[in-house]
Amino acid sequence: MDTNVNRAAAPATPLVAIRNLQLEASTARGTAHILRGIDLDIGRGRILGVVGESGSGKSSLASCLLRLLPANISRVGGSVAFDGTELLQLSDAEMASWRGRRVAMIFQDPMTALNPLFTVATHLVDVLRRRYPEISRQDALQRARDALVSVGIADAQLRLAAYPHQLSGGMRQRVMIAMALLVEPDLLVADEPTTALDATVEAQIVDLLEALRRKFSGSIVFISHHLGLVAQLCDDLCVMYGGTVVETGPVAEVLARPRHPYTRALLECELEDDAHEGRLKSIPGEVQDPVKPMTACVFAPRCEHAQAQCLAGVPQPSDVGAGHRATCFRLEEIR
Ligand SMILES: Nc1ncnc2c1ncn2[C@@H]1O[C@H](COP(=O)(O)OP(=O)(O)OP(=O)(O)O)[C@@H](O)[C@H]1O
Ligand SMILES: [Mg+2]
Numbered sequence: 001m002d003t004n005v006n007r008a009a010a011p012a013t014p015l016v017a018i019r020n021l022q023l024e025a026s027t028a029r030g031t032a033h034i035l036r037g038i039d040l041d042i043g044r045g046r047i048l049g050v051v052g053e054s055g056s057g058k059s060s061l062a063s064c065l066l067r068l069l070p071a072n073i074s075r076v077g078g079s080v081a082f083d084g085t086e087l088l089q090l091s092d093a094e095m096a097s098w099r100g101r102r103v104a105m106i107f108q109d110p111m112t113a114l115n116p117l118f119t120v121a122t123h124l125v126d127v128l129r130r131r132y133p134e135i136s137r138q139d140a141l142q143r144a145r146d147a148l149v150s151v152g153i154a155d156a157q158l159r160l161a162a163y164p165h166q167l168s169g170g171m172r173q174r175v176m177i178a179m180a181l182l183v184e185p186d187l188l189v190a191d192e193p194t195t196a197l198d199a200t201v202e203a204q205i206v207d208l209l210e211a212l213r214r215k216f217s218g219s220i221v222f223i224s225h226h227l228g229l230v231a232q233l234c235d236d237l238c239v240m241y242g243g244t245v246v247e248t249g250p251v252a253e254v255l256a257r258p259r260h261p262y263t264r265a266l267l268e269c270e271l272e273d274d275a276h277e278g279r280l281k282s283i284p285g286e287v288q289d290p291v292k293p294m295t296a297c298v299f300a301p302r303c304e305h306a307q308a309q310c311l312a313g314v315p316q317p318s319d320v321g322a323g324h325r326a327t328c329f330r331l332e333e334i335r
Pocket of ligand 1: 026027034052055058072
């Protein structure tokens with residue numbers, strides 16, 4: 001496992017500082033508390049891995065960073081300060097322009113970002129024209145071709161004329177990565193970019209992302225179910241549960257000394273998963289229902305260490321050293 005020893009500590013001023021971020025939605029069952037007060041920094045030039053079970057709020061966090069929120073969102077509270085600009089205060093027009101310049105997204109399913117009616121060339125040229133309105137068509141096409149080559153598409157000239165459905169899943173994912181990189185964003189958000197791919201193609205895309213991280217100077221948020229992948233690619237780690245951040249810190253530090261019982265359980269699942277060749281051991285119990293208000297530690301109902309205090313109040317994040325923070329009442333006792 002690559003422990004990223006050279007990238008042990010994040011620089012002082014983060015690119016993005018998220019404070020007490022809350023996201024609520026109106027549903028037929030009542031208000032869903034999707035994010036319940038997230039505090040998180042995204043370091044400059046660093047790759048932050050976000051892990052957690054399905055429903056923990058990873059994609060919702062990503063949608064706040066791009067401010068691409070579903071229609072039923074009823075409240076967004078707290079602060080997302082991006083290089084000093086409060087994203088939650090920008091107008092829709094300012095935010096749309098921000099998305100084309102400062103932040104870009106790679107989705108799990110490339111078809112969400114690709115229009116089936118347009119060729120690959122049209123997609124790439126369109127991104128460039130929005131980013132650099134003065135660019136000539138000739139230059140844009142040349143840069144589009146170069147971008148395809150840089151994501152490992154050898155027959156770039158041919159692929160420029162292709163429509164998305166004429167490409168394989170892995171190829172579509174490469175095109176989407178090329179589109180995101182043409183924006184030259186300060187922040188690239190990748191939401192499970194390899195989950196829909198088969199294992200061989202997944203490995204190729206991971207290799208590509210590893211190669212790109214050496215060229216790309218911006219920060220990356222990499223959302224994944226796969227802790228092993230995060231350990232390989234990322235500098236920092238954020239573990240989410242029930243719309244909260246339960247543990248954060250440099251990835252090598254958190255994986256070597258996980259402090260939150262949920263992180264420990266996730267790591268055990270991953271190890272067991274390897275040992276049983278794909279049969280996933282899961283953590284007993286169900287994830288927090290977002291409609292339930294938070295009056296206690298969100299993980300307490302599933303935590304083997306839970307005691308009365310864990311059910312009586314909501315824990316706050318504590319510093320446990322080396323940029324490592326965990327949100328648990330019993331950090332001292334369960335070392
Ligand atoms: N627009 C919405 N309205 C109501 N509930 C929502 C909405 N969006 C998300 N949720 C709920 O919020 C929780 C977090 O969802 P989210 O998609 O962010 O999780 P996730 O960690 O990305 O999961 P996955 O790993 O399955 O992608 C889930 O319980 C989900 O059902
Ligand atoms: Mg998701």
